[in-house]
Amino acid sequence: MESHAVMHYRRDNMADLLRSHDINPTHQRIEIAYALFSRQAHLSADQVMMIVNDRHAETSKATVYNTLKLFLEKGMIREVIVDPSKVFYDPNISPHHHLYEVDSGELTDIDAHQVRIEGLPELPENMETEGIDLIIRVRRKKA
Amino acid sequence: MESHAVMHYRRDNMADLLRSHDINPTHQRIEIAYALFSRQAHLSADQVMMIVNDRHAETSKATVYNTLKLFLEKGMIREVIVDPSKVFYDPNISPHHHLYEVDSGELTDIDAHQVRIEGLPELPENMETEGIDLIIRVRRKKA
DNA sequence: CCAATAATTAGACAGAGTCCAATTCCTAGA
DNA sequence: TCTAGGAATTGGACTCTGTCTAATTATTGG
Numbered sequence: 001m002e003s004h005a006v007m008h009y010r011r012d013n014m015a016d017l018l019r020s021h022d023i024n025p026t027h028q029r030i031e032i033a034y035a036l037f038s039r040q041a042h043l044s045a046d047q048v049m050m051i052v053n054d055r056h057a058e059t060s061k062a063t064v065y066n067t068l069k070l071f072l073e074k075g076m077i078r079e080v081i082v083d084p085s086k087v088f089y090d091p092n093i094s095p096h097h098h099l100y101e102v103d104s105g106e107l108t109d110i111d112a113h114q115v116r117i118e119g120l121p122e123l124p125e126n127m128e129t130e131g132i133d134l135i136i137r138v139r140r141k142k143a
Numbered sequence: 144m145e146s147h148a149v150m151h152y153r154r155d156n157m158a159d160l161l162r163s164h165d166i167n168p169t170h171q172r173i174e175i176a177y178a179l180f181s182r183q184a185h186l187s188a189d190q191v192m193m194i195v196n197d198r199h200a201e202t203s204k205a206t207v208y209n210t211l212k213l214f215l216e217k218g219m220i221r222e223v224i225v226d227p228s229k230v231f232y233d234p235n236i237s238p239h240h241h242l243y244e245v246d247s248g249e250l251t252d253i254d255a256h257q258v259r260i261e262g263l264p265e266l267p268e269n270m271e272t273e274g275i276d277l278i279i280r281v282r283r284k285k286a
Numbered sequence: 287c288c289a290a291t292a293a294t295t296a297g298a299c300a301g302a303g304t305c306c307a308a309t310t311c312c313t314a315g316a
Numbered sequence: 317t318c319t320a321g322g323a324a325t326t327g328g329a330c331t332c333t334g335t336c337t338a339a340t341t342a343t344t345g346g
Binding site: 127133 | 226227242253258261262263266269272274281284
């Protein structure tokens with residue numbers, strides 16, 4: 001536990017992280033993974049793009065989108081759909097929910113272990129749950 | 144209760160429905176409200192547009208978007224954000240959650256009264272909850 | 287080292303949604 | 317009934333997110 005809390009994601013870790021998810025580590029993928037994991041933040045594709053190309057352009061738009069989709073398929077990151085205009089990507093894959101500040105767009109994690117959801121209907125036999133998204137939309141009280 | 148369940152939304156009702164939400168009833172607004180309420184379905188702006196202009200074009204894209212936003216602000220409909228590519232509008236404003244079939248895009252309501260959510264964190268004093276969205280993402284089991 | 291395969295790329299494209307200035311509609315008052 | 321002024325609607329250009337494609341460049345196993 002302690003070791004996990006203390007874990008600092010460094011560029012050197014990224015190749016192993018990628019390999020452990022069956023992803024071939026390439027320059028671009030390492031940079032994109034590093035952008036997400038070193039910050040532990042919810043980033044849009046656009047933000048990832050800007051971070052990765054901060055100094056000199058190195059990674060194309062197509063690659064950013066391809067790579068995020070790949071990470072997603074391999075279960076290395078999660079997708080957060082709260083903003084109608086863009087998707088956010090979340091390097092935290094442990095079960096958790098989200099608190100969304102609608103005005104600022106700020107997203108905060110809520111550990112799923114502290115939350116209980118009861119009374120959900122049974123699913124038909126041929127269906128399976130892919131995920132449960134719980135989003136608390138909050139706003140600053142006006143005056 | 145009974146009376147509500149039996150309620151059939153007709154074009155004639157729409158003007159009153161609009162007025163009761165402080166919305167000036169106009170032809171276009173009545174048609175758009177009717178599209179949503181008579182079907183009791185989750186529709187995208189695009190779908191509303193097609194329904195309303197089914198026979199002869201009557202309502203512009205700008206008006207459809209303006210109007211849906213207006214209905215939303217006035218609390219007459221709800222927004223459902225599950226599909227990264229488009230927003231759905233929901234004429235059901237009673238507390239409920241959603242079951243989302245990821246492959247087909249089909250959305251089903253889950254009455255909120257049968258569901259209990261416990262253990263949510265306290266909000267800071269200056270924040271208030273705007274809404275709680277619970278989305279169960281399901282998919283057809285593969286073989 | 288070389289061939290085969292995998293990854294990346296620029297840029298065209300698509301679709302949702304916004305914006306704006308011009309027009310049309312509606313209403314209240316004379 | 318007529319009219320002025322505010323409200324609503326409109327076409328179309330525009331923006332932005334994301335996808336696609338065909339060509340190029342890396343990588344890797346033998």
